Amino acid sequence: MTTTRAQHRRRTTRRTRLRRTLVATTAIVLIAGGVTAFALTRGASTPTADGTTAPAVEDTPTPTPTPKTASEQLLATTADPKACAVSFAGDGIALAPQLQTQDALYTGLPLPQADGRVFAGWYESAADAAAMTLSARVNGSDLVTCTAQEKTLHAGWTTPDANAAEDASIPILMYHQFTTKPEGEDNWLRLNYAYIGDFDAQMAYIQEGGFYLPTWDELSAFIDGKVFLPKHSVIITDDDADSTWLELAAPVVDKRNLLTTSFVITSARTEPTPNRFVLQRSHTHDMHRAGENGKGRMVNDDADTIAADLEQSATILGAKEVVAYPFGHYNDTTKEGVRKAGFELGRTIEHGYVRIGTDKLALPVIRMNYGMTVDDLKDAIG
Template sequence: MNEREKKKRVFGAIASLCIAGIFMMETKASADQVMLHETLPVYETINNQQVWIGALMKGVVYAAANGTREVEFGNSKVTISLDGGTVTASSAPAELEADDTIITKKQQFIFNRMSTDREPMAILNRNVRFPVTGKTGGWYTVNVGGQEGYIHQQSVEEDNGIPVLMYHHMLESPENTVFYNNSMVIKVAEFQKQMDYLKQKGYRTITMQELESYLRHKKNMVGKAVVITFDDGNISTVKYAYPILKEYGMKATQFLIGGQLNQKSRPWDENTLQYIGFDEAAVTSDVYDYQNHTLGMHLREPIGGLPYLQTKTYEEIKNDFLAAGERIGRIYDGDSARVKYLAYPWGQSSPQAIQAARDTGMTMAFTTETGNVKLGDDPYLLKRQGVAPRHTMEDFAAKLDGTY
């Protein structure tokens, strides 16, 4: 049987398994090894959907972690069940934390060697991010179940990172308001067009929690993943953006200025700024995750114009972060522990701000520096892709690709 016929037969079997949804298997396990008697798909939950990532192969012996049935697969581990069922991702981080990644362009095998007598040891679905440990000739090396595997470069593309889009305010016709020529205010029609593009191109919006799990090597991720964020908590993001996002089943994060968070928003006026209140947050939490943009540090010094996060002391910043978390946590019935992601005002931080973020339980913090997020990035200096009125759809596509 040639390689093409072999691939067709295995992928056909995988397709049947995916449709069936339940997989019976007979598994041999020791303290160190697991061997499957059926080829089994591996799934990951992304934005509340089960996504097929790839498969472990029948007859292949995989190394199990620490005497368990956890097998290294990509950016995390999968747990093998002895009594049948799917192979699901666990929350355990991969032991070999490779930071360079590729994205698959099609379904493909991971092979056990590069020579012509190679045999498949695992399968990857198309549009999957997968960490690589190196490159030899035209082959990328990867880790699967403690073994070295190989993927040919023709089947993949280099990964430029996950785009974290940044928005602020939007209006239907900003040119007819005091916000004319404001670089932070886009047209609603442009936002609609951008979300249409994400949907048409097959992007999945992921949550901050999913991004964090990926960066901590606890989660496998699709190639077309995007994070959507809004800074400041302008009510226009409820009035205009929320219905669009909800229609498409998308998720987004709101970084709120805690000092602007009152019971309800002031009446709508397109020539002034109004902010989301507790009432609005309560009815939009199915789409929005509400996080920290400081309580009262979204200010600059009157002389010199430096941001407060660069001039205030560690204690002042720490107390501000804590107070903001407590206030925003009221959205979650007082659970301030859920408020653990931060966007620095104007994207500008300082050593004392970063330390305060760490010490107050923040686990990721975002700047406004242009770029995409990659494995190995400093979690307290994460980049974003700002979207402004001047950006064309070509610019938007480049931001998603990490080439802007």
């Protein structure tokens, strides 16, 4: 049978179409300045405008994105450029990261517990944690610093025996008013007025001596034997938030980056803290006055009244944690009221040091009086 030229052309055309459906090619599509590759494969053919068929186009699978770390996920929840995601590492540590704020004091750092061990603090590196390097220990007295909005703190541990052998005695310094007069004030509260020059020299000694400044939650856990505090520790406090404290002394602790607690009578002062190194805690709301027997209201009122006053004070300050007893007066009813209000610590004016096992609602102090020098401070805190 003779094949005509027309039949030959039709057969050639069919073979060409068939080859087009079988040959895989790559189409390069420019999208928004980028290049996306599509593979042409032997898929089902698609009709074209001229009635012929073209091979189906299948997208190349999109690569699975790398999952975000816990710190990256945390940072994604805030637009604060000063936010810092702080992670925690170390033996037995399984804690979620926290958001902290750079250039502010650390807040709410966890105090982990483990059977047969005593937590010895957070450190800048694993090596510092293993050596318990005091200068590298980090707590709520330190400003937050981080790199690329992230930081890792490393847990240090010690043994109960080593903790007991340290036999730390933690001094709580108690200041009141301040004066610019080297000769002091000439009134019945003369001993309350520390000369500001002496105070600055004392704070310089603490700063330059590298003393550890425990937070109140660390002190509470230390009393329970759950947190190690070094002997080289001190807590600085002021009573009453007097105008001389605000004008003269608070700038000193700010200049020297020293964590201090100011015990505020909130019926007299409701303003925020004078600077980032001053924690404001309760000196009661309206109990810094005498009751019927001449003693403070904390030993005259019932526990519910005391608790209600402390709750009001805590609402204004935004914190509970510790209360300083007005005039240092307290009794069992006082303690009951403090517990009812949810406060964990109570500070007296009795002389002494905080040790493992100290009554948390009867914390002793080292009173700082007018005329006390740096040498007196050395004798008191080592």
